[in-house]
Amino acid sequence: MDLTNLKNLETGQRAKVLKIISKGETKKRIIEMGVTPGVIIEVERVAPLGDPIEVKVRGYHLSLRKIEAEGINVEPIASKL
Numbered sequence: 001m002d003l004t005n006l007k008n009l010e011t012g013q014r015a016k017v018l019k020i021i022s023k024g025e026t027k028k029r030i031i032e033m034g035v036t037p038g039v040i041i042e043v044e045r046v047a048p049l050g051d052p053i054e055v056k057v058r059g060y061h062l063s064l065r066k067i068e069a070e071g072i073n074v075e076p077i078a079s080k081l
Contacts, residue, residue, distance in 0.1 A: 002076055006041065007053065007069035014042045015074035022071030030068060034058045041074065 009015055017039050020027050034057055035041065044061065045054040051066040064072075 003073060004076065005070050006043075006055070006064070006072040006074050007050070007066055009043045009074065009076065011043050011046055014040055014077045016077060017041055017072060017074055019073040020071060021073055022068065026068060026071060030064075030072065033062055034060070035062070035072060040077070041072075 017035055017037055019037055020030055022030060039057055042056045043053060044056050052063045053066060053069050054061060054063050
C-alpha cells in the first residue's frame with residue numbers, strides 16, 4: 001500500500017481517501033464537504049504556489065487549502081493505460 005497525503009498528488013492523479021487526520025473545525029469542514037474515508041478523490045488543478053488545490057469528489061468540485069490537503073491521508077490509484 002502506497003500511502004501519502006492529498007497535497008503530494010499531482011494534477012490528474014486519483015486516490016482513495018483513507019483517513020482524515022486534521023483536527024477540530026478543519027476536520028469537520030472537510031467531512032461536511034464529502035471527503036470521507038473510502039471516497040475516490042481526483043486532483044484537477046494545483047495553483048502555481050501549491051495553494052489552493054482543486055479536486056473532484058463525489059461528482060463535484062472543491063477547492064482545498066494546502067494545509068487542509070496535508071490532513072487527508074490517501075492511497076493513490078494506478079492510472080489505467
